[in-house]
Amino acid sequence: GAVVSQHPSRVICKSGTSVKIECRSLDFQATTMFWYRQFPKQSLMLMATSNEGSKATYEQGVEKDKFLINHASLTLSTLTVTSAHPEDSSFYICSAAPSGTGELFFGEGSRLTVL
């Protein structure tokens, strides 16, 4: 299957700082990527759809000014958690789909801990 890579896999930061998570499609181009958030023992919650060259589309209840998404190239989308607080601690996962396959592949996830 296609490979989607996330970095970093784990990050610990202080409250009030910003953290950037990268999502790369390694062997295909992705005009669209998705960002999910997952709390312990829960399912994946779609946060936003990242579109290459245009603004991201956020799901209801997700603050676009807090979770900045940039999809500057066909292989890279970034999620920046701004002014992070302890309640932002979570597992963030991105996904992407090779064109025409209809199959969605996920990254390894990034565990954010805000102290």
Place this chain on the structure above:
Amino acid sequence: GENVEQHPSTLSVQEGDSAVIKCTYSDSASNYFPWYKQELGKGPQLIIDIRSNVGEKKDQRIAVTLNKTAKHFSLHITETQPEDSAVYFCAASAGAGSYQLTFGKGTKLSVIP
């Protein structure tokens, strides 16, 4: 919007036995149904999927069945092994270029050696 229900939430089986996880969906327009396996601390891994034009798909010990009339689909794992222990998620989407998946709440499968 789409709503996906998944059962059971936890499942324990003896090694070598079969495991079945069931999901129902609400949107009749959904036509793509993937299953993901998620191990602790990792991202979900696509293990098998099925589209609405077929009723069953098999890949070695894993099979998925789809009943469009009843709007339910199931994952079947035969000859379970300890490494099958993980959380499994079903999902549904309108497919055909729509990659927005609606996920079930997950099933924690434990295979007891």
